[in-house]
Amino acid sequence: MRQTLEFLLYDWLKVQDLGRRERFSDHSRETFDAVFDTCEKIARDKFAPFNRLTDTEEPRFDGERVHLPRATHEALAAYVGSGMLAAAQDHAYGGMQLPCVVEMAANCFFSKASVAMGGYAMLTNGNANLLMAHGTPRQRDVFAMNEFSGRWFGTMCLSEPQAGSSLSDVATRAEPDGTDFEADPLGPRYRLTGNKMWISGGEHEITENIVHLVLAKIPGPDGKPLPGTTGISLFIVPKHLVDTDARLTGERNDVALAGLNHKLGYRGTTNCLLNFGEGRFTPGGRRGAVGYLVGKPGEGLRCMFHMMNEARIGVGLGAVMLGYAGYEASLAYARQRPQGRPVTSGGKDASRPQQLIVEHADVKRMLLAQKSYVEGGLALELFCARLVDEQHTGAPDDAAAAKLLLEVLIPIAKSWPSEWCLEANSLAIQVLGGYGYTRDFPVEQYWRDNRLNMIHEGTHGIQALDLLGRKVVMDGGRALLALAGRIGETAQRAGQVAGLAEAANELGAALAAVGGATKKAWSTGDPEEALANATPYLQAFGHLVLAWVWLDVALALDGRDDDFAQGKRAAQRYFFAYELPRIHAWLGVVARREPLTREMRDAWF
Structure with missing residues (x-):
């Protein structure tokens, strides 16, 4: 994998050129390779040998604490020690100012070695990044900085048992915590009540604290819940309360583990149902989980989507x-x-090895x-x-x-x-x-x-609705046209290269087919008709993009004839011969706005 990773980064994407930019001026290929060496070694020594262990020894709750294998604690301590949690952050915040592409590439080693153990770090990094973008200076100093250092880990608490992906239906409520709730240095303070489901990393003893980012609805001026997504806001809800110097106060917040979800896979990451404000813990002598508002009231979804x-x-x-x-x-x-044995014109010869x-x-x-x-x-x-x-x-x-x-x-x-x-x-x-x-x-x-x-x-279906229902039609299709321009540019270059001209023509035809199907899907202007076959559209669109990527990668081989290059060319040929033709079947139902799934009735199942 390392050889392919380096080829894609340095020969195809020219990532080493980022060192010419001011933010990355301390970096070069040598520093990037040093990061990869470190991460590859930690992943090989601390993650990979215990991937099966974390699968067979699932997280266990004894009524008070969640227990994980010792190897999980040690692997994550090694990850924290590498500095990768803050890798892309400013030097002033203890970061390395690595490019995002290098940070992502370095994390490949951990995902490959044990994706479940690495999940805690990914969640923490995303949590802290959001606070850097939308939190107050004090919130960044107290919460994000302690996540980047690995002292605390973080989560995202979005879904609920009854709502799933329908965030407009969240029932968790946040009420102002008294008349002086605006005065808290950590942000306007609320009390949260409700339940959150599918919370990865929601309870563990790996770090001394867990920083939950929780979506909840605030009341309107009349004290009643606001409809839809209007009142959805975002809150920092720590497992243990802290002061403005990031010291634990010794008081447990009103966040309680209701149970662990037992999963098909990804078992090394705890996954939880959390109760907020059930009264098991009463910080300040009152029921309700203490939460600090992030950003402005009613802008929780905007902050999360950042x-x-x-x-x-x-x-x-x-x-x-x-x-x-x-x-x-x-x-x-x-x-x-x-x-x-080999099959010859005379059949199989059992005497041959x-x-x-x-x-x-x-x-x-x-x-x-x-x-x-x-x-x-x-x-x-x-x-x-x-x-x-x-x-x-x-x-x-x-x-x-x-x-x-x-x-x-x-x-x-x-x-x-x-x-x-x-x-x-x-x-x-x-x-x-x-x-x-x-x-x-x-x-x-x-x-x-x-x-x-x-x-x-x-989910897959949500991504499909986002793609066909919003992304390809927004601003008059500007994003789709921009992608089409990049694909066309690659096809034009490949058309001048021996052995790639036929693939270039096939890519151009696939692009035209996707464009035509997009127009036909929306030709009646009826979203229900257009989006009924959004998932086949997503599949076809994805195959178009991957065919483009493969052709562009093949161009970067630049005359190489070693086994590595021949393997890449064979994979590109395979994708065009066996995979790209699938798009025409997928696009058929999209273009004709096939009504079957809309017309199907419950009773017919």
Whole structure:
């Protein structure tokens, strides 16, 4: 993986050139490689050997505390010691000022070694990043800084048992905490009551405190709940109360673990139902969890969505790395497993020695599929992370262009690897046959862990509605046109290269097909008709994007003829021959606004 990672970063994305920018002027390829060396070693020594342990020894609640394997504590202590929690932050905040793309690449090693153990760090980083963007100076100093240092970890508390992804239906309430609630130095203080479900990292003993970011509704002027999303606000709700110097006061906040969710995979990360304000703890002698308002009242969703781009890239990258782990495991197995004999015109000769299964055409097909999914997915995620850097540090015109591209690519960055790198895990099991279905080999765990990624941070269906319902039509389709321009540019360059001209034409035809289907889906102007087939549209759009990425990567091989380059070309050829043709079936139902799913009735099931 390391060779592919470096090729994508340095030969394709030219990440080393970021060192010319003021923010990254302390960095070069040498410093980036040093970060990768450190992370790769920690992941190899502290995470990977215990990935199975965290799966079999699930978090356990004894009624008072949640217990995790000692290895989880030690692995995360090593991660904290690496400085990666604050890697992209300013030097003044203890950070390294790493580019986002380098930070994401470094975290690949942890996701591949044990995505569940790494989940605590990803959540904490996202929590602290949000506070840096929307918190007050005191909130940043007290909460974000202690998260970046690893002294405290963080969570996001959005979903509720009855609401799921429908955040407008959250029932958690926040009431002002007395007449002087505005005077608290940590922010306007409220009391929260309600329940939050699916809270990853919501309870543990890894750190001395947990900083929950909680969405709750505030009352209107008449004291009654505001309708829809109007009153949804964001609050810092620490597990243990702290003072303005970040010292624990010794008082437990009114946040209680109601139970642990027992999951198919991702078992090394605690996942909880939390009760806020049930009265088990009474800070200040009163019921209700103390929470400090982040940003302005009623702007909770806007604050939360600030972090969604990087969070969704992170989820996509985690899906990629689980697929990558399965690919490498199944490739290693295929290279040492003898079975079957060559088929010749005279049939099989039983006297001949068995072949390694890596020589069978159908096994090669499954390995090529995995390679095209995981290496293409890695390229996509790194490209999107590189756009984040361009948005934040590029020249104004380049930053604006990067923001536009990110708008339309983020649903793909989250959803495509979540579906197709999961498929890579399924193929890895198939390569191993019956052994792949047992716990003697790791590929079944990789599949179970990866199955979560189609669900969290916005389900597949939600990403599809976002893409077709908003991203490709906003501002008159500007984002779609920007992407089409980039795809067309790659196709034009590839058309001049021997061996890539046919692929360039196929990519151009696929782009035209997606554009045509988009127009036909919206031709009646009826959202219900257009969006009924949003998921097939998402699948087709994702395959178009990955075909573009693969063709662009192939151009970066620049005449190389070694095994590494030939492998990349084979994966690109596979994607165009076996995968890109799928888009026409997906787009068919989109273009004709197939009514079946809208017309289907409950009773017919």
